Amino acid sequence: MPRLISAENKILDGRVVLSRRDTSSAWQIRFKLNARWIRLTTGKQNFREAKETAADIFMDYSFKAKNRLPIINRTFKSIALIAIAEMKTALDSKIGRKVYRDYIFALNLYLIPYFDKKHIHTIGYADLELFEAWRNAKLGRLPKASTIGTHNSAFNRVYDQAIRLGYLNADRRLELSNRGRKSERRPDFTIQEYTHLYRTMRSWIDSGREGKSTHMRHLLRDYVLILANTGIRHGTEADNLKWKHIRIANENGKNLLLFNVSGKTGHRELVARHSCVSYLRRLHKRTDSIKHLSFTQLLEAKQDIPVFALSDGTETRNLRQPFRELLKTADLLKDPRTAKNRTLYSLRHMYATLQLTHSRSTNIHLLAVQMGTSVSMIEKHYSHLIARLRGADLAGDEHGVYDGI
Numbered sequence: 001m002p003r004l005i006s007a008e009n010k011i012l013d014g015r016v017v018l019s020r021r022d023t024s025s026a027w028q029i030r031f032k033l034n035a036r037w038i039r040l041t042t043g044k045q046n047f048r049e050a051k052e053t054a055a056d057i058f059m060d061y062s063f064k065a066k067n068r069l070p071i072i073n074r075t076f077k078s079i080a081l082i083a084i085a086e087m088k089t090a091l092d093s094k095i096g097r098k099v100y101r102d103y104i105f106a107l108n109l110y111l112i113p114y115f116d117k118k119h120i121h122t123i124g125y126a127d128l129e130l131f132e133a134w135r136n137a138k139l140g141r142l143p144k145a146s147t148i149g150t151h152n153s154a155f156n157r158v159y160d161q162a163i164r165l166g167y168l169n170a171d172r173r174l175e176l177s178n179r180g181r182k183s184e185r186r187p188d189f190t191i192q193e194y195t196h197l198y199r200t201m202r203s204w205i206d207s208g209r210e211g212k213s214t215h216m217r218h219l220l221r222d223y224v225l226i227l228a229n230t231g232i233r234h235g236t237e238a239d240n241l242k243w244k245h246i247r248i249a250n251e252n253g254k255n256l257l258l259f260n261v262s263g264k265t266g267h268r269e270l271v272a273r274h275s276c277v278s279y280l281r282r283l284h285k286r287t288d289s290i291k292h293l294s295f296t297q298l299l300e301a302k303q304d305i306p307v308f309a310l311s312d313g314t315e316t317r318n319l320r321q322p323f324r325e326l327l328k329t330a331d332l333l334k335d336p337r338t339a340k341n342r343t344l345y346s347l348r349h350m351y352a353t354l355q356l357t358h359s360r361s362t363n364i365h366l367l368a369v370q371m372g373t374s375v376s377m378i379e380k381h382y383s384h385l386i387a388r389l390r391g392a393d394l395a396g397d398e399h400g401v402y403d404g405i
Contacts, residue, residue, distance in 0.1 A: 008020075009047075009051075011051055011054060011055065012055060012058060015031055015058065016029060016030075016031045016054055016055070016058050017029070017030050017031065018042070018047075018050060018051065018054055024041075025045045026041050026042060026043055026044060026045055026050075027041075027042045027044055027045070027047065027050035027054070028040070028041050028042070029041070029042055029050075029053075029054045029057060029058070031058055031061070033061055033062065034166070036166060038061060040057060042054055042057070073119045073120075073121065073167070074119065074120055074162065074165075074167045075116070075117045075118060075119055075120065076111070076112070076115035076116065076117075076118050076119075076120050076123065076158065077112050077115070077116050077117060079120055079158050079161050079162045079165070079167065080107050080111065080112050080115075080158045080161075081112075082161055082165075083107070083157045083158050083160075083161045084104050084107055084108075086161070087100040087103060087104055087157070088100075088104070099150070099153070102150050102154075103150065103153060103154040103157055104154075106150055106151045106154040107154050107157075107158070110135055110138070110151060111131075111151065111154060111155060111158070114131050114134055114135070115127070115131070120158070120159075120162050120167060120168055121167070121168055121169075121375075122375075123174070124174070124364075124375060124378075124379025125174060125379045126379055127379075128174065128176075135151075152176040155176065156176070159173055159174075185337070185338055185381065185382075186338065186340075186345070186346070186349045186381055187335035187337075187338045187340045187341065187342045187343075187346045187349065188335065188342075188346050188347075188349035188350040188352075188353050189332070189342070189346060189347070189350040191354070193332055194228065194350060196330060196332065197224075197326070197327075197330050197332055198221075198224070198225065200326070200329060200330040201217075201220075201221045201224070201326065204217065204326055204329050204330075205217040205218060205221060212310070215286075215310050215311055216310070216316065216319075216322055217322065218282075218286065219283075219286075219308060219309075219310060219316065219319070220319050220322050220323060220326065222279045222280075222282055222283050222308075223238065223308055223319055224323070224326075224344075224347060225275070225276075225279045226238070226272070226276055226279050226280075227344065227347040227348065227351075228347045228350060228351060229272060229273040229275055229276050229279075229351070230259060230270060230272045230273070230276065230351070231270070231348050231351035231352060231355070231370060231371045232259065232261055232270065232348070233263055233264060233345075233348060233372075234319075234344035234345060234347070234348070235263075235317075235344075236262075236263030236264055237261040237262065237263035237264070237372075238308060239306075239308065239315075239317055240261070240262055240263060241259065241261060241306070241307045241308065242303070242304055242305055242306055242307060243290070243298060243299070243301075243302070243303040243304075243305050243307055244302035244303055244304055244305075245259060245260040245261065245307075246258070246259055246260075246280070246299060246307070247260075247299055248299060256271050257271070257272040257273075257274065257276055257277055257280075258270070258271060258272070259272055261372070263372070264372070265372040265373065266372075268369070268372045270370050270371075270372075271370065280295075280307070281295055283307060283308070284298055286311050287305070287309060287311060287313065288311055288312060288313065289305065289313055290303060290305060319344065320343070320344060323343070323344050324343075327342055348371070349381075351371075352367065352371060352378065352381075352382060353382065355367050355370075356382060364378055364379065
């Protein structure tokens, strides 16, 4: 017999329904996101408390949907078992490929035991590298290319299933290689190298020729500092940034400097570090057409004027060469860790590196949203950091809860 609903209430302009069944004392919540109905319990018997909890749940799920994060989490094992069941059905019906047996074997013996209860949307390149090391140890040797190919195909069957069922976004699919994917480390700066860079900029600006050359160097300094403190892409995102795209908002009693940028991955609003206010003020005071306004008036006026321009308003999109000259002056052109030349993109990579290694509040999902990229791309390029950070998390504090056991 179907359960009877004893009470039903719509909240948040009808987007969320709270209901309570005769057989349960707790209020239930249901709402629709991305053409999928979500049904959960608030765990609350009191209606006011249930209403507050329901609003929090809805906002959390809406944030995930907006930022292309999975709405429903599923473990690798749960999806792998579905994939196995489908392949077994196909084999029993004589329509499945013979290689399905190899995929099932690989899943049962290697992939499921390793990834097990790990949520599928959290698996990244760092995890694949750790899996490869675990598999090599289990085999007692390096696997043949054909073995790796079978494991990769089995892994992809699970990913296909997760994407089809809506548990994973297609852009989170990892690129697998029969030779094993190594993390692609990009040139960046350490804190010490970056400190040396911006200290060098002061004398470098003073040594420039009077006129446009000096103006270009002043502009480059603030361009570099803003890139390093926001993680925005040089070129499309930075060059398209106008004063109308910048605002200061108060969130929970704290002022946040927000940039609305557009470029490679569309539009997004990011949070800039507080120090960027000083760099923007310098740019403001050097721009003839707006320097008569106060900084507050400038932001309120929503001026359709490029942020990065010379004093007469001339836009310049040729900052690569001056930056290269600056790096040579500072003896920082070559990154000793990658043996590659640094570019303006190295500032974005430095931002990601420092957020991952020096900020306790930054997780990979948040960083991906902030930088306008995917979690898989961050894991791909920064797996050398993520593996180490996860190791630190597992190790815990030096005097942790296990001491004395």
